[in-house]
Amino acid sequence: MSSPTSPSTRVEDCKRALIRRCDDRGGGSPTVEDSIRELERLGEDLGFGQASSMSGLINGVCHACIIVSLNIKYAARELVYSPDDVTRSSPFFWAFRRAFPDSSDQIFGITDAIPAPLKVVGPATQTIDVDSSSGSFSTGTLVSRVKVATLGGVASSIMTTRCTVLGADGPDTLRMRVTSTKPEESTILSKLGPLGEFANSSSPPFPSGDALDRVAPGSSEVVMRTTYCDEGLRISRNVDRPEEDVFVWKRVKFGSGNTVSL
Numbered sequence: 001m002s003s004p005t006s007p008s009t010r011v012e013d014c015k016r017a018l019i020r021r022c023d024d025r026g027g028g029s030p031t032v033e034d035s036i037r038e039l040e041r042l043g044e045d046l047g048f049g050q051a052s053s054m055s056g057l058i059n060g061v062c063h064a065c066i067i068v069s070l071n072i073k074y075a076a077r078e079l080v081y082s083p084d085d086v087t088r089s090s091p092f093f094w095a096f097r098r099a100f101p102d103s104s105d106q107i108f109g110i111t112d113a114i115p116a117p118l119k120v121v122g123p124a125t126q127t128i129d130v131d132s133s134s135g136s137f138s139t140g141t142l143v144s145r146v147k148v149a150t151l152g153g154v155a156s157s158i159m160t161t162r163c164t165v166l167g168a169d170g171p172d173t174l175r176m177r178v179t180s181t182k183p184e185e186s187t188i189l190s191k192l193g194p195l196g197e198f199a200n201s202s203s204p205p206f207p208s209g210d211a212l213d214r215v216a217p218g219s220s221e222v223v224m225r226t227t228y229c230d231e232g233l234r235i236s237r238n239v240d241r242p243e244e245d246v247f248v249w250k251r252v253k254f255g256s257g258n259t260v261s262l
Contacts, residue, residue: 007046014039015233022081022248032081036235036246040227049228077234077249079124085112086121089247090144091222092161092208094238095178098219099212120149126249128174130165140165142176142224145184157183161208169223173239178212178220180205 005013018035043049079089085108087093097104111119124147130140142163149156160183163176182205209220223239231251238245 007042007048011039011042011046011048014042018248019080019233019250032248033083033246036081036248039233040235043228049230049233076125076127076252078252079122079126079247080250081246081248082124083244083246086124087146087148087159088245089124089126090146090159090161091142091163091176091224092144092178092181094222094240094245095209095212095220098222098240099216118150121146123147125252128165142174148183155186157186160184160205162205163222166221172227173223173225175221175223178209178222179207181208182206 014035018032018039021032021035039049079086082089088108093108100107125145126142128140128142142165144161144163146159147156148159159181161178161181163178166175166177169175182203212219224236225239225242226234226236228235233251234249236247236249
């Protein structure tokens with residue numbers, strides 16, 4: 001008679017199945033999202049990773065506990081699953097949808113319809129740095145980076161959106177404000193030599209948060225809910241669209257200093 005599978009083994013098996021399905025699919029997939037829900041359920045039932053109920057809090061692995069108590073150092077996480085275009089993982093697009101609720105889908109559809117190799121999107125990374133030196137959860141930043149290549153890769157840049165973390169709306173949520181968006185590391189500018197490099201590094205970012213707030217006051221503020229988080233994997237959702245906007249991130253490297261990146 002075989003021995004029962006340990007809780008940690010069940011969670012690790014579920015994580016491996018999820019990553020495998022993320023690697024195999026080419027877009028939104030019911031199979032992937034079934035695995036996401038299964039991992040969230042196991043995490044909550046067995047006390048692994050971050051959970052939305054008190055089980056996650058009791059086991060000391062919720063957002064606030066990770067940052068204030070355990071002081072685990074994470075760093076950049078790479079997107080491995082988005083149900084839609086990779087760009088939608090950026091909080092800028094969450095805020096854009098809040099500013100233009102009636103037309104955003106149509107606008108997104110136009111750019112999404114541009115086929116490869118005319119447009120290739122990815123990879124995408126995200127870093128959340130929260131200052132833990134004061135023992136509080138009041139300050140921090142989220143930086144979203146999405147590579148966008150056009151013309152068969154001749155022109156590419158990293159669309160970088162920076163957000164200010166405003167605080168936690170609960171043990172598993174972060175409220176943030178989109179502040180700026182800028183195309184960085186432009187290959188077109190780099191071909192111009194020193195002048196291009198100067199333009200790449202010196203051009204100011206676009207104040208996208210202020211621009212969105214002028215259209216719809218408060219639209220620059222968005223809330224991210226993390227339903228599973230451990231050293232290697234994070235599942236986060238846009239609170240405005242929790243069923244449609246669900247994203248899976250895997251750790252790229254560890255961070256350092258007085259900040260914790262999730």
